[in-house]
Amino acid sequence: MKERQLHTIFYVILVLTALLVLIPFAWMLLTALKSEGEALMVPPILFPKRPMVSNFILALEIAPFLSYLSNTVIVAILVVLGSTTVTVLASYAFAWMDFPIKNILFFMILGSMMIPQEMLIITNFMTIARLGWMNSYKALVLPYVIHAFNIFLLRQTMLQVPNDLFIASRIDGLGHFRFLRKVVLPICKSTLYTTMLLSLIWIWNTFAWPNLVTTKDSLRMISNGLSNAFTVNTGSIRYELQMSATTLVTIPLILIFIALRKHIFEGMKRGGIKG
Amino acid sequence: MVKRRDYHAYIYLLPALFLMGVFVLYPVMNTILTSFKEGYRFLTGSFLLFSFENYRMILLDKIFYRAIINTSFIAFVCVPFSMLSALVTALLLNSIKRLKGFFMTLFYLPQVTNVIAAGMVFALIFNNHFGLINMLLVKVGINPVAWISGVGIAASTELYMASYLRCLFVLFVYMMWNGLSLKVILFLGGLQNIREDYYLAARLDGTSKWKIFRKITVPLLSPTTFYVFITSVITAFKAYSQVVALFTTTYGPAGDNSKMMITVVGYIIDALGSYLSAGAVSVASAAAVLLMISIMFLTAVQFKILNRWVHYK
Numbered sequence: 149m150k151e152r153q154l155h156t157i158f159y160v161i162l163v164l165t166a167l168l169v170l171i172p173f174a175w176m177l178l179t180a181l182k183s184e185g186e187a188l189m190v191p192p193i194l195f196p197k198r199p200m201v202s203n204f205i206l207a208l209e210i211a212p213f214l215s216y217l218s219n220t221v222i223v224a225i226l227v228v229l230g231s232t233t234v235t236v237l238a239s240y241a242f243a244w245m246d247f248p249i250k251n252i253l254f255f256m257i258l259g260s261m262m263i264p265q266e267m268l269i270i271t272n273f274m275t276i277a278r279l280g281w282m283n284s285y286k287a288l289v290l291p292y293v294i295h296a297f298n299i300f301l302l303r304q305t306m307l308q309v310p311n312d313l314f315i316a317s318r319i320d321g322l323g324h325f326r327f328l329r330k331v332v333l334p335i336c337k338s339t340l341y342t343t344m345l346l347s348l349i350w351i352w353n354t355f356a357w358p359n360l361v362t363t364k365d366s367l368r369m370i371s372n373g374l375s376n377a378f379t380v381n382t383g384s385i386r387y388e389l390q391m392s393a394t395t396l397v398t399i400p401l402i403l404i405f406i407a408l409r410k411h412i413f414e415g416m417k418r419g420g421i422k423g
Numbered sequence: 424m425v426k427r428r429d430y431h432a433y434i435y436l437l438p439a440l441f442l443m444g445v446f447v448l449y450p451v452m453n454t455i456l457t458s459f460k461e462g463y464r465f466l467t468g469s470f471l472l473f474s475f476e477n478y479r480m481i482l483l484d485k486i487f488y489r490a491i492i493n494t495s496f497i498a499f500v501c502v503p504f505s506m507l508s509a510l511v512t513a514l515l516l517n518s519i520k521r522l523k524g525f526f527m528t529l530f531y532l533p534q535v536t537n538v539i540a541a542g543m544v545f546a547l548i549f550n551n552h553f554g555l556i557n558m559l560l561v562k563v564g565i566n567p568v569a570w571i572s573g574v575g576i577a578a579s580t581e582l583y584m585a586s587y588l589r590c591l592f593v594l595f596v597y598m599m600w601n602g603l604s605l606k607v608i609l610f611l612g613g614l615q616n617i618r619e620d621y622y623l624a625a626r627l628d629g630t631s632k633w634k635i636f637r638k639i640t641v642p643l644l645s646p647t648t649f650y651v652f653i654t655s656v657i658t659a660f661k662a663y664s665q666v667v668a669l670f671t672t673t674y675g676p677a678g679d680n681s682k683m684m685i686t687v688v689g690y691i692i693d694a695l696g697s698y699l700s701a702g703a704v705s706v707a708s709a710a711a712v713l714l715m716i717s718i719m720f721l722t723a724v725q726f727k728i729l730n731r732w733v734h735y736k
Contacts, residue, residue: 158515159522165512166529172600173532175555176544191558238439245432253436260447262722264661266688267711270457270695270704271450274465294442324431345535353538355664356692371539375667387547394540405535409528416608 176398180204180391187388200388207392215366216373217396223288223369224351230293231347232340239299240328243306244314261296266356273360287361288369292351298343305339305415306332341408342415352401370397451715458708465704477702477709486682487710490690493666496591497686498659501598506651508599509606514640516607517614527608534604542668545597546571571670573678583683586676590669590684597669606651613647614640653725657718663688687714 179187181199208214241247242254272291281287309332317327333340355371362368368376374397405412457463458477460470481487512530516523533541548555549570557567570593576583617640625635666674666684675683685693687710694707 155519158519162512162515162519162526165508166526169530169533169600169603171555172541172544172548173536175548176540179547188553190552191561192553192555234438234442237435241432241435245429245435247429247432250432253440256448257439257443260443262715262719263447263451264688264711264714264718266661266663266691267454267715268447268450269691270708270711271453272446273695273698274453274704275445275450290442291446294439294446296443296447299439324429324435349535353664355539355667356688360695371537371664374537374543375539375671387550387553390543391547394537394543397537397540401535401537402532405531406528409524409531412531413527413608416612 173398176391176394179388180395182388184386184388187386203388203392204396207389207396210386210389211373211376211393212365212368213373213393213396216368216370219288219367220352220370223285223292224348226285226289227292227351228344228347230289231295231298232344234293235295235298235302235343236328236333236340239303239306240324240332242299242303243309244327244332245324257296257299261300269357269360272357276361281361283362283364283367285367288358288367291357292347292354295343295347295350298346301415302336302339302343305336309335338411338414340415341411345405345408345412348401348404454708454711457705458712460705462701463705464701465698470705477705478713480702480706481709481713486685487687487690489682490685490687493591493594493684494660494662494687497594497598497662498656501595501602502652502655502659504595505599505602506606506648506655509603509651510610510648512603512607513610513614516611527611530607531604533601538601538664539668541601542597542665545593545600546669549593549596571676573676573683576676576679583681586679587683590676593669594666594684597665601665602655606655609651610644610647613644616647617643649725649728653721656721660714660718660721661688662686663692 178194178196180203181201182193182196182203183198183200186193186196238257242250242257268291276282276287313331314327317331322330351369353371354369355375358367358369359372362372365373374393459473459475461474461476462471464470516526547553551557551567551569551572554570556570560567568589570589572589573586574582576586621639621643622635625639630638663686666686666689670676670684673679673682674685674689675681682689682693691707691710691714694703694710697703698707
């Protein structure tokens with residue numbers, strides 16, 4: 149077979165796979181734009197006659213959806229800020245400083261990557277309850293600030309910064325902190341964005357923990373709000389509103405990802421597995 | 424090396440170590456301890472004695488076995504299939520030049536989609552009346568299938584099994600979609616890490632494409648393959664929100680009260696949910712300890728095998 153024909157087949161398969169990946173997004177968007185009657189038609193129709201953009205506003209009114217969204221955004225910002233600070237400092241120490249029991253501490257961090265979050269949830273729940281932190285942002289944010297994999301990933305990247313730069317910056321009179329800020333961080337930008345996105349995905353998807361530590365609707369996060377408000381088993385579900393809501397939940401992260409995608413792919417490759 | 428002993432390091436590490444101690448190390452110890460407390464009461468912290476009672480209760484619980492079966496289905500059926508499709512996709516992506524970035528971005532989208540939201544969309548796609556799948560089936564002349572349905576399953580084992588298999592199928596499709604993204608990117612990274620010279624040398628020797636694939640690509644990609652397999656299985660062991668999104672917190676289709684689709688983590692969360700009743704939290708702890716042991720076992724196997732047969736660059 150000629151090279152060109154082979155490539156055509158490759159593209160056909162890739163396009164088909166891409167379509168399969170996109171179908172759920174398409175169905176979500178199409179349903180979100182249907183009228184109540186159209187969403188309940190048997191057999192269903194593909195395209196709504198008149199796209200009901202008002203569904204999105206209705207979905208916002210059904211549940212305190214804006215409050216779920218703003219809670220998630222607040223928690224996400226706090227987690228990303230906190231976790232990035234903690235991660236950057238820790239991974240710098242592991243990559244560029246020498247101190248007693250360094251290896252023991254690093255293996256501890258590595259080891260904690262093996263521990264399932266669910267193992268921690270039980271005691272963390274007790275800790276939060278005993279501290280009286282139920283229904284507070286502290287409870288939603290603090291356990292997510294420590295992210296062992298991010299520390300590992302960023303340290304791997306920081307190790308690749310050439311030693312000469314460190315010597316040069318020492319000669320120029322830069323201390324550790326300024327070397328970190330002026331030299332290391334700019335070089336590790338891609339991985340830094342990757343760790344931020346990983347934290348963000350984590351928060352955006354988190355379900356079990358906020359469900360445990362919040363009982364007030366005003367503190368609910370997006371996953372919980374979504375699942376509580378739109379999957380009621382009793383009565384009929386307004387599918388078009390459910391899908392408007394999922395569209396609203398889905399879009400922000402997709403936009404952030406598309407804006408950062410070059411860095412993300414680069415960061416994944418660099419931090420990835422080495423043979 | 425310019426590096427010298429630097430005690431400032433502890434200041435850099437303080438926040439990480441503090442949080443690690445409070446939210447990771449202490450909980451691990453405490454969960455292990457709690458798992459042995461019989462008749463543990465969460466509110467007062469009182470318990471009768473240390474014993475294996477919680478483990479015994481779990482191992483006698485039918486629902487726990489259901490959880491293990493469903494979790495194993497995700498780990499050992501869904502994961503291999505999604506790895507295979509991810510590998511093929513990555514190989515194709517690696518051999519094209521134009522539109523590569525575009526396809527990578529598309530394939531990554533499921534990864535940044537909220538799990539609950541995506542699960543709801545899939546539940547609707549498989550909806551008995553208003554779903555896309557049944558619409559397509561009817562179009563090609565096949566009777567619509569009640570994909571997620573528990574009608575009559577309480578009375579008949581046959582209907583129960585049929586309903587269960589259909590739910591597993593829905594879960595399988597969802598996991599395939601959900602699992603593709605990260606694996607494609609990881610495989611692609613692995614493929615790009617293989618040095619060009621090997622291919623060049625093989626081509627100069629006139630080696631066939633299939634042989635190049637078998638003798639160069641497969642062995643040199645094996646560390647990546649293995650890494651992807653183990654991390655995917657570990658992720659699968661922790662599956663929870665996917666099942667909740669598809670089948671709600673009753674872990675089954677409407678009409679089912681056997682928690683048909685529950686996973687191990689679902690089992691833990693469920694027990695934790697009734698934390699006020701005596702013993703519930705310690706049962707959850709025991710289940711969590713079992714989960715951690717299986718994950719540690721897998722990780723140990725990973726290191727062992729990686730050191731032995733996986734080819735290095």
